[in-house]
Structure formats: C-alpha cells, structure tokens
Amino acid sequence: MSRSRLGPNRYGKAETHVVRVTRDGDVHHVRDLTVSVALSGAMEAVHLTGDNSSVLTTDTQKNTVFAFAREHGIDSPEAFGLLLARHFVGSQPSVHHARVAIEEHLWDRIGAGRHSFVRRGGETRTALVHHDEQATHVVSGIRDLVVLNSTDSEFWGYVKDEYTTLPETRDRILATEVTAQWRHASAEADWEGSYPEARRHLLDAFAGTYSLSLQQTLYAMGDRLLDGLPEVCEVRLSLPNRHHFAVDLEPFGLNNENEVFYAADRPYGLIEGAVVRDGAPDAGPAWS
Structure with missing residues (x-):
C-alpha cells in the first residue's frame, strides 16, 4: 500500500526570450520579453505511471510564445500573458490552470533615431497572469x-x-x-x-x-x-x-x-x- 500521494504540481517552459520588432514604415518599435509558462491540471498519470498523453511539451509552449509574438504582436506584457494563458487553458483539456510570468527588458531610442535603441539600465517591467475557468x-x-x-x-x-x-x-x-x-x-x-x-x-x-x-x-x-x-x-x-x-x-x-x-x-x-x-x-x- 502506498504511503504517499501526488501533491500540487505544475510544469512548463522557463525563460523563453522573445524579441518582437514592429515596423511602422521606417520607424521600428521593439518589445523584448522573457516569458515563463507553467501549466497544471489533469497531470496525475505522467507523474505516477509516465503516461505522457496529457502533456503539452515544453518545446511546444516555447514555440507558441514565438508564434503568438508573430501572429498577435506584443501590445504589452500583460496583454501578451493573457493571450498565452487563455490559449493554453482553452486549447488543452488536460490543462486547467496557466501561469505566465513575464519580464520586459526596456529599450530607449537613441536620439531621433528611427531604428536605433539603447538598453535602459536597471529596472525591469514584470507581469504575472493566472488563468483558469474560475x-x-x-x-x-x-x-x-x-x-x-x-x-x-x-x-x-x-x-x-x-x-x-x-x-x-x-x-x-x-x-x-x-x-x-x-x-x-x-x-x-x-x-x-x-x-x-x-x-x-x-x-x-x-x-x-x-x-x-x-x-x-x-x-x-x-x-x-x-x-x-x-x-x-x-x-x-x-x-x-x-x-x-x-x-x-x-x-x-x-x-x-x-x-x-x-x-x-x-x-x-x-x-x-x-x-x-x-x-x-x-x-x-x-x-x-
């Protein structure tokens, strides 16, 4: 008889670094994010028996970040996190809760440059999104x-x-x-x-x-x-x-x-x- 049970758990792809350049004619805009995804839900089988049928691979999660950056753009860290979280919960029956943590690395334009930037020192903008059916x-x-x-x-x-x-x-x-x-x-x-x-x-x-x-x-x-x-x-x-x-x-x-x-x-x-x-x-x- 087992003396243990599976407790709270989650898994995901950490620190996917995505840079999105939006071209408005010859004026460019840069969003530079590090995105970490963690999913939880009906994941008992993969832990207890090694059955991977409910697992959305972390590589797929990484690819989704890049694809969404291309398809939807990045209006803000919060909006991008919401898109991802809602997608993972809404598209996968085994995923009941998504946690998306984002850090934005800020860039300032150099002078009047249209496509030249300097990394802003010090501070980092962050966003954290949790989403489930509740x-x-x-x-x-x-x-x-x-x-x-x-x-x-x-x-x-x-x-x-x-x-x-x-x-x-x-x-x-x-x-x-x-x-x-x-x-x-x-x-x-x-x-x-x-x-x-x-x-x-x-x-x-x-x-x-x-x-x-x-x-x-x-x-x-x-x-x-x-x-x-x-x-x-x-x-x-x-x-x-x-x-x-x-x-x-x-x-x-x-x-x-x-x-x-x-x-x-x-x-x-x-x-x-x-x-x-x-x-x-x-x-x-x-x-x-």
Whole structure:
C-alpha cells in the first residue's frame, strides 16, 4: 500500500526570450520579453505511471510564445500573458490552470533615431497572469528600480538591547532597490497607460515622503499607487535598505558632516509589506 500521494504540481517552459520588432514604415518599435509558462491540471498519470498523453511539451509552449509574438504582436506584457494563458487553458483539456510570468527588458531610442535603441539600465517591467475557468488574475510590476533620498530621512526611537550598536540619526541617506507588484481588480485594463502611471506614483511617494522609517515609506508608496490607480486593489513591495554609513574621517584630520558615505551592499535590512484597498476582491493564486 502506498504511503504517499501526488501533491500540487505544475510544469512548463522557463525563460523563453522573445524579441518582437514592429515596423511602422521606417520607424521600428521593439518589445523584448522573457516569458515563463507553467501549466497544471489533469497531470496525475505522467507523474505516477509516465503516461505522457496529457502533456503539452515544453518545446511546444516555447514555440507558441514565438508564434503568438508573430501572429498577435506584443501590445504589452500583460496583454501578451493573457493571450498565452487563455490559449493554453482553452486549447488543452488536460490543462486547467496557466501561469505566465513575464519580464520586459526596456529599450530607449537613441536620439531621433528611427531604428536605433539603447538598453535602459536597471529596472525591469514584470507581469504575472493566472488563468483558469474560475478566474483570471493579472499582476503588474517593476523590479531593480534603484532610488535614493540624500536627506529628509531619520531613524531613531527603536528598541535597544545589549547587542545594539547602531546610533540614532536625524539625517541619513535613504536608498533602496524597489520591487513592486500591483494586482488589478479586472483582467481588462489599459496596461500601457497604467504602468508608467504606477511607476510615477511610486517615485513621487518615495521622493515626497519625509521618512522616519523605511516601513513608513513603503506604506506611503503603496497608498499613493492605490490612490492614483482605482483599478488596482493591492500593492506588494519589497524594499531592501541600501545602507549608507558616514565615514569616520577624523583620523585624517577631516570632518564629515554627512557628505562622504560608505555604501554597504550586505548584510542589509529587508522591508516587505502589502497595502490593500478596502473591500478588495480575494487574491486567489494571483501572487504564487
């Protein structure tokens, strides 16, 4: 008698890198995505007996990404993810749920060039789509967005014990690398319009908040995004504290009035949290 059973599972093709060039006369537009697909459903037989009759191969999933890029174009990461997720669930009886995670690598035009681009440094746009017969969830996002306030940040009044050495400060650098995801209440939205707006709200809140803690700044960023985008029902943020410590220059006969800092990359504080709109619909599997 077996003492085990098959638990939750999914499979798919990870990190298919697709670049779509759209030619509008001699003016070109570039969308550059890394697409990861994961499917789940009636997959017990392939795990328990090796019966592959319900398996849509991961190679086919990869080819579908390329074919859809050609046939449908890429209007936005969210729209492309929805196309793929709905296709996999709708075309395969054994597939009950599709998860499509997308990262977009952004390019800017070089000057007035019509077909010359430079890769935008740092930040990456993200999208995560879950689809099944019960519901569709779309989560937009951004990661690797590095920001810094050189003042208007304090940190004091915290718990102190026998291991505390960190001095209180009334003026410090506050820097972080923003990972933010925002969940839409509907699977239909102006994806291309809402993304730059969400980014702007996050940056405005970071710059405009006199911070007594990074936690306070996190909440202000999420709250500002919800206030600016009514179609968003939840924001999740991960903010590593990129510590900047004033360097002791007294051994060299120099003072240092918060002008020269050592930027420590690790260890670092990691602040994470969610800001949820009152009455927001259930997230279901949206974040997984």
